[in-house]
Amino acid sequence: MIASYDVVLKLRESPILSLAIASLAYLLAYAAKSYAGSPLRRYPGPWLAKFTNLWRLYHVSRGSFHHVLVRAHEKYGPVVRIGPNVLDIDYPDLNKTVFNTKGDWKKTESVLASSAMVDGHVVHNLFSQTDAAKHAREKKPIAKYYSASGVAELEPLMDKTIAQLCDELERRFVDAPGGAAGKPFDLGRWILYYTWDVVGAVTFSEPLGYLSAGRDFDGMLATADKSLDYFALCLCVPALDWWLAKNPVVRLGPAGFDPAVGNAVKHLVARYQGTDGGFHSAAQPDFLDHFIAAKSDGAADDNQIVSWLMINVLAGADTTAISIRSALYYCLKNPRVWQRLRAELAAAGLTAGGGGGVATYRDVRSVAYVDAVVREAVRMLPGVSLPIERYVPAGGVRLRDGSFVPEGAILGFNPYVLGRNREVWGVDAAEFRPERWLRGDGEAADAFAARLQAMNNADLSFGGGSRSCLGKHMGLMQVYKVVATLALRYDIALAYPDREWKVINSWFPRQEGLEAVIAKRA
Numbered sequence: 376m377i378a379s380y381d382v383v384l385k386l387r388e389s390p391i392l393s394l395a396i397a398s399l400a401y402l403l404a405y406a407a408k409s410y411a412g413s414p415l416r417r418y419p420g421p422w423l424a425k426f427t428n429l430w431r432l433y434h435v436s437r438g439s440f441h442h443v444l445v446r447a448h449e450k451y452g453p454v455v456r457i458g459p460n461v462l463d464i465d466y467p468d469l470n471k472t473v474f475n476t477k478g479d480w481k482k483t484e485s486v487l488a489s490s491a492m493v494d495g496h497v498v499h500n501l502f503s504q505t506d507a508a509k510h511a512r513e514k515k516p517i518a519k520y521y522s523a524s525g526v527a528e529l530e531p532l533m534d535k536t537i538a539q540l541c542d543e544l545e546r547r548f549v550d551a552p553g554g555a556a557g558k559p560f561d562l563g564r565w566i567l568y569y570t571w572d573v574v575g576a577v578t579f580s581e582p583l584g585y586l587s588a589g590r591d592f593d594g595m596l597a598t599a600d601k602s603l604d605y606f607a608l609c610l611c612v613p614a615l616d617w618w619l620a621k622n623p624v625v626r627l628g629p630a631g632f633d634p635a636v637g638n639a640v641k642h643l644v645a646r647y648q649g650t651d652g653g654f655h656s657a658a659q660p661d662f663l664d665h666f667i668a669a670k671s672d673g674a675a676d677d678n679q680i681v682s683w684l685m686i687n688v689l690a691g692a693d694t695t696a697i698s699i700r701s702a703l704y705y706c707l708k709n710p711r712v713w714q715r716l717r718a719e720l721a722a723a724g725l726t727a728g729g730g731g732g733v734a735t736y737r738d739v740r741s742v743a744y745v746d747a748v749v750r751e752a753v754r755m756l757p758g759v760s761l762p763i764e765r766y767v768p769a770g771g772v773r774l775r776d777g778s779f780v781p782e783g784a785i786l787g788f789n790p791y792v793l794g795r796n797r798e799v800w801g802v803d804a805a806e807f808r809p810e811r812w813l814r815g816d817g818e819a820a821d822a823f824a825a826r827l828q829a830m831n832n833a834d835l836s837f838g839g840g841s842r843s844c845l846g847k848h849m850g851l852m853q854v855y856k857v858v859a860t861l862a863l864r865y866d867i868a869l870a871y872p873d874r875e876w877k878v879i880n881s882w883f884p885r886q887e888g889l890e891a892v893i894a895k896r897a
């Protein structure tokens with residue numbers, strides 16, 4: 376007994392134990408303040424979430440937070456407290472107020488983990504920049520290249536890569552020798568190779584090489600997954616990023632994008648030296664040409680060019696793959712929809728007859744059902760499926776239930792949750808039904824216009840306002856073109872129609888298990 380008392384005394388003298396006790400006391404005091412002193416205490420939510428962000432962290436780390444949130448809203452209503460200072464909101468009519476062009480609803484620190492650490496300094500990109508003025512300065516010189524007309528000029532570069540995707544699928548799975556033709560293969564994986572390659576094609580006129588290799592030859596795709604897993608955790612506890620990556624002593628995470636940065640720098644230098652590989656030509660400018668022109672205008676330096684180049688890779692490849700996969704998966708799971716899609720393409724006289732057998736965007740956009748399929752697929756599984764957070768600005772905000780949320784609280788809006796709102800989408804909100812985007816038989820024009828307006832207002836799949844997705848036109852154009860081209864050229868079916876695919880939601884919800892069989896269209 377005396378011996379154990381001595382041990383306790385010794386431990387009490389230990390600085391480590393003192394620090395641990397002080398930390399515990401601090402955490403308890405913080406939790407008590409979060410619970411009793413918070414202006415958000417009136418809002419319902421899981422008990423643990425009132426004290427700590429660890430509740431959210433746990434569920435996000437399991438990759439299924441979108442499901443947890445939908446259930447939480449079913450249980451607690453449209454406003455759910457998901458952290459001591461965070462409410463998740465399912466009031467679609469608030470989207471336009473929050474995601475506006477004034478920039479008064481600021482991004483939270485949750486996005487800082489996507490910034491880089493260079494020579495001891497945090498270097499932001501367009502997505503992570505929380506300062507509205509700096510963000511506008513960085514975006515202005517390049518925004519026009521991502522507009523609908525800007526992206527239209529890149530279509531020939533996309534066509535080359537879509538044609539390559541088709542060639543690889545045919546060589547390996549349609550016409551494959553040795554009995555491999557017609558066997559199940561991971562179509563979702565090939566869509567990912569395509570979207571990473573096309574980023575290289577439109578950015579520096581050279582695909583990154585995943586389609587021709589048929590694998591993640593440099594480990595970049597696996598690194599991107601790990602980085603997103605890390606990013607998703609830091610969304611819940613932004614301080615993690617400081618401890619793990621931005622502290623001045625030791626850098627533990629996340630997995631870096633060094634190969635992609637190296638590749639961007641290599642292309643920049645080669646372009647300056649005129650030693651570019653790939654299919655670059657003066658007649659077909661790519662993003663790198665535009666970024667270098669912005670530098671000549673005095674709007675950028677080489678570091679800024681590399682940051683712009685990297686955003687195409689980091690924000691554009693996975694999100695586009697996710698959206699193409701969703702369109703294919705939900706169509707193939709619903710053969711009625713897949714057949715109608717093909718019939719509507721045929722009725723419009725479309726062939727995959729553009730450059731290299733690729734459907735042209737102009738043709739595809741003229742078929743309303745393709746648009747309905749794509750919008751519905753993106754609603755079912757938005758490319759961002761964790762809450763998009765904003766700080767409540769000065770003056771606070773009054774919610775639809777009459778309650779008042781003061782300045783400084785964080786409101787989260789999850790496109791996936793908003794895409795399940797029954798007031799907007801109806802009782803079949805969880806079902807894939809592209810027809811909801813079309814005017815119904817006997818539906819008055821006014822009624823359809825009002826319904827469409829409500830759906831558009833609720834749709835946050837590309838964000839909104841001054842921080843909406845820069846690459847929306849580029850991403851969507853590819854979803855339309857790839858889905859239509861595959862539908863026109865091939866008979867495709869799920870290899871295991873009764874199986875569900877697996878979705879791991881790390882901000883971008885990456886899917887696994889889109890296994891298919893493919894043949895040339897009869």
Ligand code: HEM
Binds near residue numbers: 501763838842
């Ligand atoms: C279909 C595919 C895509 C989807 C579903 C998607 C979704 C989104 C969403 C929801 C946001 C808003 C995030 C927020 O407010 O925090 C966003 C922002 C952004 N996206 Fe996309 N994206 C897609 C494709 C692309 C592509 C191809 C690029 C290529 C450049 C891109 C670049 C960006 C950038 C730079 C931002 C930050 C914009 C800013 O803060 O000013 N995205 N995206």
